Amino acid sequence: MNTTTLKNSSVTLTASDLGAPKITxxxxxxxxxxxxxxxxxxxxxxxxxxxxxxxxxxxxVFDIVRASTVLGLFALGVMIVLAAGGIDVSFAAIAAxxxxxxxxxxMTQFPETSMVVILVAGAVGGTLLGVLxxxxxxxxxxPSLIVTIGTQYLYRGILLTFxxxxxxxxVPHAMDAFGKLAVWRHDTVTGVHAVLPATVLxxxxxxxxxxxxxxxxxxxxxxxxxxxxxxIAERLGYKLRTVHIFVFGYAGFLAGLAGIVHVSxxxxxxxxxxxxxxLDVIAAVILGGARITGGSGSVSGTLLGVLLVTLINNVxxxxxxxxxxxxxxxxxxxxxxxxxxxxxxxx
Numbered sequence: 421m422n423t424t425t426l427k428n429s430s431v432t433l434t435a436s437d438l439g440a441p442k443i444t445x446x447x448x449x450x451x452x453x454x455x456x457x458x459x460x461x462x463x464x465x466x467x468x469x470x471x472x473x474x475x476x477x478x479x480x481v482f483d484i485v486r487a488s489t490v491l492g493l494f495a496l497g498v499m500i501v502l503a504a505g506g507i508d509v510s511f512a513a514i515a516a517x518x519x520x521x522x523x524x525x526x527m528t529q530f531p532e533t534s535m536v537v538i539l540v541a542g543a544v545g546g547t548l549l550g551v552l553x554x555x556x557x558x559x560x561x562x563p564s565l566i567v568t569i570g571t572q573y574l575y576r577g578i579l580l581t582f583x584x585x586x587x588x589x590x591v592p593h594a595m596d597a598f599g600k601l602a603v604w605r606h607d608t609v610t611g612v613h614a615v616l617p618a619t620v621l622x623x624x625x626x627x628x629x630x631x632x633x634x635x636x637x638x639x640x641x642x643x644x645x646x647x648x649x650x651x652i653a654e655r656l657g658y659k660l661r662t663v664h665i666f667v668f669g670y671a672g673f674l675a676g677l678a679g680i681v682h683v684s685x686x687x688x689x690x691x692x693x694x695x696x697x698x699l700d701v702i703a704a705v706i707l708g709g710a711r712i713t714g715g716s717g718s719v720s721g722t723l724l725g726v727l728l729v730t731l732i733n734n735v736x737x738x739x740x741x742x743x744x745x746x747x748x749x750x751x752x753x754x755x756x757x758x759x760x761x762x763x764x765x766x767x
Contacts (some may be wrong), residue, residue, distance in 0.1 A: 424556070427746050431466060453709025456760050460707075460753055466733050471739040478606055479614035480735070486616075486685065487734050490515075490694075492623045492726045493678035494701040495708070497550075497671030499722045503634070504645040504667045504712030506564035510553060511675040512694040513575035518545040519679030523526045523689040526584040535594040535684075538623075542680035543673050548671015549575060554665040564668075579691055588689035599684035626674055631719040639666055649713030655675045684712070698717045703750050704729040706758050728753070 469475040494511050501508045522541050526533045553571055555674045590596075601618035608614065633641035645653035646663050683689050708725030710717035734748050741749075747748065 422529055425433055428470065430681065437467055453640060453757070453760070454718065454721040454724055456757060457707055457709065457721060459754075461724060461728050462738075464534050464728070465517060465718045468618065468731075468735055468739045473736055475735060476606070477612065477614075479612050480666065482614050482616045484734065485620055486729045488621050489617075489623045489685070490678045490728050491697070491704060491730060492723060493626055493674045493681065494697065495704045495722050495726045496626055496719065497674035498701055499705045499708065499710050499719075500634065501642060501667045501671050502566070502642045502710045502712065503714060504595050504663055505649045505650065506557065506634070506667065507702075507712070508547075508550075508553065508564065508568045508592065508668060508671050509698045509702075510568040510572040510575060511671055511678075512697045513572045513579075514546050514549045514672050515577045515679030515682065516676040516691060516694050517579045517583065517679075518676040519683045520579060520588075520691045521749075522680065523588055523591055523595070523683055524584055525545040527588060528591075531592060533592065533594060535598045538592070538594060539677065539680055542676040544676070546670050546672040546674070546676020546679070550673070551665055554668035557668065558664045559663045564664075578762040583691070587691075591683055591687050591689055595684045596679070599687050602708075605687050617685065619685050622677055622681050626677065627719050630670075633643055633670070634719070639663070644715055647716070649715070690761070700733065700750075701742050702727055703754055707755075712752060 432460035441473075465475070474480070484701075494515070495512055498508055508511065521543065522538060522545065525536060549571075553564075553568055554560075556571065557567045560567060595721065598618065602615045603621065604616040606614040634643065638693050642653065642658040642663050645656060645658055646660060650660065679694070682693065686693075704725035705717070705722055706725070706726055707721070708718070729750060732746050732753075736746060736749070737743060
């Protein structure tokens, strides 16, 4: 308890006696939105685990982590764009074009390419497409939502028209081996195989890099400043064009990595994959505490939002919840999160 003791007096006053405002639970959650998201995750886990105890198995945990990897890479990129006051819906198209184009090139021309080179190629290809988004947003002076809707169709059109529409059932050896590589394997006495895939290391590295960029660099300060108040940020000397190029380029960078990870995990290159993931990714970022108006967002909150959406989309069926109810539950959680996070402004 906060107390203030007056000199030469035995009277002890509490914070409420001094007129300090009490912090309500809603305000506390608004200041730390990750707590609200974590509470929802715990509630979902308890409900599903109570109905179906098989949920509390190591294999299930590893399956959730595996399902969160690509979604998490996308979400980190979207979060940094939202923090700067923009929005990007072209990341899935960037990932699809990058993953399929690189897989086809390696399969037909360079079958012995190492995994490191493939990952670098995916990152570079995604970055270039993302930088194009940033340049278009800056040149056209148009809302980033409109621009990225346009580039989403552009990138998908290029993929399906000029690159190809044939499924690659066999992927390059390096990608196949990377998809099978495990950080840890565990076989239970009941014969259940629990495998933590090495692809999750890409998400861990991306999360660490994103946290460092946002919290330890001048560019991270610029991202939050421009997302919070553009006029003030410009008076402080931050360049809007530079930030646009950086955040969209970084989102493209993560999307390119996500595409390569997706092909490695599924061991299938399908140009029609990843379609329709945009709303799930944006929902995860919003549930993680990022405001659609910019100026906020964190790596920890975003990853918790990804975990929550992954749980809803993958394990509610264990509790007997029909798949058609998944979107209803996600929508309800977003409305609840919006009501809780909105008090941050008033507080």
